[in-house]
Amino acid sequence: MMTYPKLPNKHVHEALFKPIDFVKYQKWNGKFPKKYIITYQTSVLNYFKRKYRPKKIELYSLLTIYRYKDIGFIKMKGVGSPHSAAILEELIALGGREFLNIGTAGGLQHEGIFLCNKSLRDEGTSYHYVSHGDYSYPDKKLTKRFGNFIKKQGLEYEEAASWTIDAPYRETKKEIQKYKRQGIATVEMEASALFVVARYRKVKIASAFVVSDVLIKKWEPKFHSFNVKKSLNKLINAGMECLK
Numbered sequence: 001m002m003t004y005p006k007l008p009n010k011h012v013h014e015a016l017f018k019p020i021d022f023v024k025y026q027k028w029n030g031k032f033p034k035k036y037i038i039t040y041q042t043s044v045l046n047y048f049k050r051k052y053r054p055k056k057i058e059l060y061s062l063l064t065i066y067r068y069k070d071i072g073f074i075k076m077k078g079v080g081s082p083h084s085a086a087i088l089e090e091l092i093a094l095g096g097r098e099f100l101n102i103g104t105a106g107g108l109q110h111e112g113i114f115l116c117n118k119s120l121r122d123e124g125t126s127y128h129y130v131s132h133g134d135y136s137y138p139d140k141k142l143t144k145r146f147g148n149f150i151k152k153q154g155l156e157y158e159e160a161a162s163w164t165i166d167a168p169y170r171e172t173k174k175e176i177q178k179y180k181r182q183g184i185a186t187v188e189m190e191a192s193a194l195f196v197v198a199r200y201r202k203v204k205i206a207s208a209f210v211v212s213d214v215l216i217k218k219w220e221p222k223f224h225s226f227n228v229k230k231s232l233n234k235l236i237n238a239g240m241e242c243l244k
Contacts, residue, residue: 011130019093028059032094033072035243040103045075047233063087071243081125081193088194092201099205100239101194105186107211113157113231114185115147116207119192120163126196136195139204146206149238160185164192176215208235
């Protein structure tokens, strides 16, 4: 039985072209931020624009940077590991060195805010970068620093593992119960790939989630809850203070 990716030991082979080649092709010149907040919700982008009044730098259809001083803010225009990993690669090629990934996630335990200390690699993207392994990890020091600033926003959070999956409509009952027993707290679509890309490119990343829907005995959506939006906004404020 052949493993994935199809080429054995693919992660040790050199790529034909690199993100910096794409950046040069696009002729993206100038000084770009070294620190970024990565997000996914339009409401969070609107909050950031209202509060910080950033400068908009539209590079191409998939990548717009909102810059406040020396911090860049990204609202992903797609979801999932392939999209987020590609954008992270391009931001790194532009000089990015510290990243905070902030978004919503499904809850396998209960509602709340979770600071991610590792992510189960149940997506395909990360295996093109490093060899097989159950988990990928964020930068420990940046994660701890981010947690301290989350506390300063008056938010209570738990530090826990996440489950990153490519297929949100195939989160099976058996998987949910298995990972719940293992203490995994959240499920989302990007973290494990982002952690691996950051490690591969030798940059720092940390991640935190607000539970937007609970998956235990049944699906309980809470996407439009005011507390979800309010918590996300406070995470953005914590992220901005952390990166200053």
